[in-house]
Amino acid sequence: MAKAQYPKGFAHYPLYFDAAQQAGLIEAVSAGAKTAPFYLPRMPRTGTPMSVVLSNFGTLGWVTDKERGYRYETNHPVTGNPWPAMPKLLQDLWDDVTDHPVQPEACLINWYREGSKMGAHIDNDEQDAKAPVVSVSLGDPALFRIGGPKRGGPTNGLKLFSGDVVVMAGESRFCYHSVSKVFYGESALVPKGGRINLTLRRVRLPT
Ligand code: MD3
Numbered sequence: 041m042a043k044a045q046y047p048k049g050f051a052h053y054p055l056y057f058d059a060a061q062q063a064g065l066i067e068a069v070s071a072g073a074k075t076a077p078f079y080l081p082r083m084p085r086t087g088t089p090m091s092v093v094l095s096n097f098g099t100l101g102w103v104t105d106k107e108r109g110y111r112y113e114t115n116h117p118v119t120g121n122p123w124p125a126m127p128k129l130l131q132d133l134w135d136d137v138t139d140h141p142v143q144p145e146a147c148l149i150n151w152y153r154e155g156s157k158m159g160a161h162i163d164n165d166e167q168d169a170k171a172p173v174v175s176v177s178l179g180d181p182a183l184f185r186i187g188g189p190k191r192g193g194p195t196n197g198l199k200l201f202s203g204d205v206v207v208m209a210g211e212s213r214f215c216y217h218s219v220s221k222v223f224y225g226e227s228a229l230v231p232k233g234g235r236i237n238l239t240l241r242r243v244r245l246p247t
């Protein structure tokens with residue numbers, strides 16, 4: 041079996057965060073959810089609910105609803121509160137695994153509960169197309185798939201475990217990707233169960 045070929049700019053750091061750091065990140069997510077509760081996002085136009093629930097850290101957060109679609113907002117769509125501050129550990133992660141000159145404004149928090157998945161898509165709501173996306177997996181493992189810049193081409197699978205970090209820079213930044221399965225119940229890290237994925241994003245162009 042040939043070794044899987046990932047797009048240029050894709051990097052995987054297995055167990056980047058140890059168990060204590062993972063627990064600290066979950067603590068930060070739980071604390072953040074008190075002022076920025078997870079909410080059920082809806083697809084543009086159709087209003088179909090997504091499979092995950094989401095929240096954010098940072099000065100900007102990714103949101104979606106039926107009426108106004110995918111975008112970044114400074115405030116939570118339900119409470120109107122600003123998003124909680126980006127944890128220092130995540131700022132340090134960005135500095136360690138990217139050479140991007142400016143910090144990310146947004147950390148999208150996806151919570152995968154029993155049966156949650158994410159269909160194939162490209163993240164294209166950020167103005168700074170040169171900035172990488174950095175992802176942290178916490179809790180239950182998941183099967184991640186990454187293809188190429190066109191929908192429907194060949195894909196490679198990768199099982200992501202709690203503490204793993206994935207960096208999508210360069211060409212990989214605009215490749216289709218999905219989460220096809222979560223191995224629900226395999227980890228006890230997330231208090232209410234499931235998988236938490238954090239994605240760090242630079243949204244605006246550096247001024
Ligand atoms: C590859 N999240 O939030 S993270 C997303 O596990 C998203 O929750 C998945 O896709 C998750 O948009 C995957 C890894 C990831 C994030 C962004 C990418 C992979 C990517 C952008 C381009 C290529």
Ligand code: FE
Pocket residue numbers: 161162163217
């Ligand atoms: Fe994505």
